[in-house]
Amino acid sequence: MIPWLSPTHLDFPPVDNALQEPNGLLAAGGDLSARRLVNAYRHGIFPWFSEDEPILWWSPNPRCVLKPSDIYISKSMKKHMKKHAWNVTFDHAFNSVIEHCSALREESGTWITDEIITAYQSLHQQGVAHSVEVWSEHGELIGGLYGLAMGKLFFGESMFSLRPNASKVAFIKLARQLNTWGYPLIDCQVHNPHLESLGAIGISRDEFLLYINSYIDSEPEHQWIFDHSC
Helix, strand or coil: CCCEECCCCCCCCCHHHCCCCCCCEEEEECCCCHHHHHHHHHCCCEECCCCCCCCEEECCCCEEEECHHHCCCCHHHHHHHHHCCCEEEECCCHHHHHHHHHHCCCCCCCCCCHHHHHHHHHHHHCCCEEEEEEECCCCCEEEEEEEEEECCEEEEEEEEECCCCHHHHHHHHHHHHHHHCCCCEEEEECCCHHHHCCCCEEECHHHHHHHHHHHCCCCCCCCCCEEEEC
């Protein structure tokens, strides 16, 4: 059995209590208030649930991460980026990005519910959640991703592509920029082949928490709102 969170208390159980199967399930219930979400990420926890489920909170072990300095760009990907004159922006269309991420998962039972969208839009308005957008030659939004920036850590949430490799372009541009800004780690949550092809690896939960303890309160020196071309 996993604990049920009180709607009035923000505390989570110790992450060492998370189940091994399903990997990382820690608790259920609570709410998606900005304060609870920020507290969750500060402790290596994130929400992930379907529309017909209660809010579920996770802290998997191992944790999928990518060091921005280790981003891998294959020869074919480099050719693709040179061939397509796509423009990449940061924080220019957060609402559109999260809505696209949600729409592309409807057939499989999206976890990006209306409740999630509202919660992360609120975090975006507070300067915590951010988006990366990829625009076609004709100014159409064709890919992107969103996540949270806290201290010098970026917690990735979801990405989408309307054209082949558009989400990879968004992730590569994000990793390059975060590396310039001195971010040591991008949290990718759980392993998938798409992220592995870009250099993501698995580390233990304990090692991941060491990154959080070391960098979550660091003061970054950057501005998120700008754009640049591929």
